[in-house]
Amino acid sequence: MAPAPRRSPASKSGAARTASRAVIPQLSWRDPQPAPIVLVSGPEDVCAERAIAGVRDYLRAEDPTLEVSDIRADDYAAGTLLAVTSPSLFGEPRLVRITGGEKMSDAFLTEALAYLDAPQDGATVVLRHSGASVRGKKLLDAIRAGTGGGVEVPCPxxxxxGDRYDFAAGEFKAASKRIAPAALRSLVSAFTGDLTELAAACQQLIADVPGDVTAEVVERYYGGRVETSAFTVADTAISGRLGDALMALRQAMDSGVDPVPLVAAIAMKLRTMARVAGSRESAQALASRLGMKDWQVNNARRDxxxxxxxxxxxxxxxxxxxxADVKGASRDAVFALERLITVIATKAPYGTR
Structure with a gap:
């Protein structure tokens, strides 16, 4: 199949909400498009990597002879940018990926500003800036003002x-892989920390599982994760099944679960219940107001x-x-956890039942 014709950056201006300070198109990191300058901004490295790879794949589909060069903006040799963007003898398209924009050197800043005034034909320059510093603000402002004919791919x-759920759902959708809603919820619950781990888990399931991804598959792969264990403990305690909850807690502790994130996961579930309690709004309206998903509201109401x-x-x-106890206020973290589970399951102060 022939690749889609290369579109003008302006044609994607509605892909995402335009930042107040930018006049250039704002593109989704899942659907990036090439332009003379592509600014990939924001702290989420996983999304940035997807965006940069997407630009490369788009250009390579247009022309397999694409030349790819990598530059570090913080370790820059004068003249490099112009050298790698200049047309070669056979006129192949060029992709230049620039990393370390938040630490760019003065030499890079000077030459990049000059390059914006006269971008090379056939060259796509992708600049990664995490936003970890204001270094290079003059360059970013110039790109966002439209100098050089660029686009921006925000990666907040x-x-x-809810955002993590959307991210994981998007991973499976992009791979045309079906995952059951319950399986997706379990997967997201199992990786509440680093988004990189969640992304890797999604890709592993996509690559390894031949058919649809079910809740049983997720449990088999990631059932031992701290967060999954914590939510299992919390669910059984909240439903009033004290014996099952204490057994689940003991299994979690025997498998080496850290008490601190376990308590944090239980507390988060209780806080979600408190936020939902008493509201008569529809699940959709309440979820929108609280920044949650419909299923989270429905689960909390059921709990x-x-x-x-x-x-x-x-x-x-x-x-x-x-x-407080598992962080040092008590010498017996296991007892502190058992007391918490007992209070939740019995809905009464410890020792009164």
Missing amino acids: VIKRD LSGWNQQTLGLAIMAAAQAD
């Missing part, structure tokens, strides 16, 4: 559960069965005490 940090304001408050205070 992904922290919220709230049998709970009231007093018992939920008691559980949240017990979680705060357990958090």
